[in-house]
Amino acid sequence: MRALISTLALPALAALSGTAAAQTQADAYYPPEEMAAARAALHHATGGARHLFFRTDRFEIRQQRDDEEVLLWDIDAWYGGAINRLWLKSEAEYSFDHDEFEELEVQALYSRAISPFFNLQTGIRHDFEPDAGRTHAVLGVQGEAPYWFDIDAALFLSDEGELTGALETEYELRLTQRLILRPRAELTWSAEAIPELGTGSGLGTIETGLRLRYEIRRQFAPYIGVEWGRQLGETGDFARAAGERTENTALVAGLRVWF
Template identity: 40%
Template sequence: MYGKSLLLSVVLLPGIALAGHAEDDWPEPVKEYYTGQVLFDRLELTRTSDEENLAVWDMMAWYGGNYHRVVFKSEGQNIQDDGAPTDLESAELLYSYLVSPFWSFQAGVGTRGELSSDSSMENYAVVSMMGLAPYWFEMDNSLMINEEGDIQFVSETEYEWQLTQTSYLQPRVELTANLTDSDEYQRQSGLSNIRVGLRYRHEISREFAPYVGVYWSSALGNTADHIKSIGQDTTETGFVLGARIWF
């Protein structure tokens, strides 16, 4: 979750055309058909304030009709040249149902963890509401419950400010809250993390748009207290260079 105005219009807006269908026995003006799309909203290299280089991805793929779709989402990162495995932040397979012209309800299963042979992945169930809030704020709100009953809430909000026909300024906010403690995954209850970013994107074509940006991230509450207790920084800033790609 999403800088996904174009994708959201394709995912959500077809329901508007169907909303005007007056009588049940009238023929549909356009037959429902199945199609799909793959979007890499973030495919980037990051330089952090800790002088680490990260390769980051944030993608979504879907296939289906106007109301019912199968959706796959994935986010993750890899710290370059440190020998550590890739960190899979999420990989989710979801059923998506259009509940209104601008919102879809999604439910399914996911997994996350380090992609190494000796790591134990965290499996969870997830429910989400994805769509366009008033004033065209793009939102993806997810509630996750793992096999131990630990509950986490993640909210992602983006807004696209169109500067020219082909360039955009995009602020982005991600907020994470743990509704329960988790000793196994070292998560403390309460607001956990906030990340604020800003990207400038220029479209070479509709399908390929490179961007540059910055971000600031901070641990919050009990999570920040725990990080301080082990002598680590609670904040991070970074510079990003990447591209938004869809097909």
């Protein structure tokens, strides 16, 4: 079987698909049932396998300028193959001072590869905080832009008819084999004002940060960093009216884990 699979692989995996394959010289020497088994094994080994991936991209404590301590997580996981995957994403902010979640959302998405570097994603997002009643339809793209910039962009249409969006980009600058500096930026916007959420129309928030991590192992890396954020436009006006800061800087310390 191993020799037969190697023979099949020689013609550049010619026209292999889930239902049909091009004729090869091996078809003249091996029975159809062995050819079918060999093609199935080759297809599985070259992209048909299913995998499970889990990552805490950010799991950190933030010490903010007003001395408030916040726990933040940004977790994602997927199961599937090279083309089709089921994604789960979750982001949250928990305030130790107020002993409550200020933000908590979960997304369940279907992802399909549309190019070697980008995936189209669609599904639902539910907000448990700050408004536990909102559910959103999601349409987005995620992948690697030229020069290895990670991009995650999405549109959200809530069950209240509100259209919002977010764009996140990251880059890894490898200082040594284990020491990595990671700049990050995130921008949010809304098509209309949502006063009950303190969200104005247009650009809403911008966050930028730097995190320096040390990879004890590739899958396990503590980090430290700094994060700066600002509320813009009408969103900033809502914050000022509520007596809140529109700009904040925080020191962060956390852990990045994946498997």
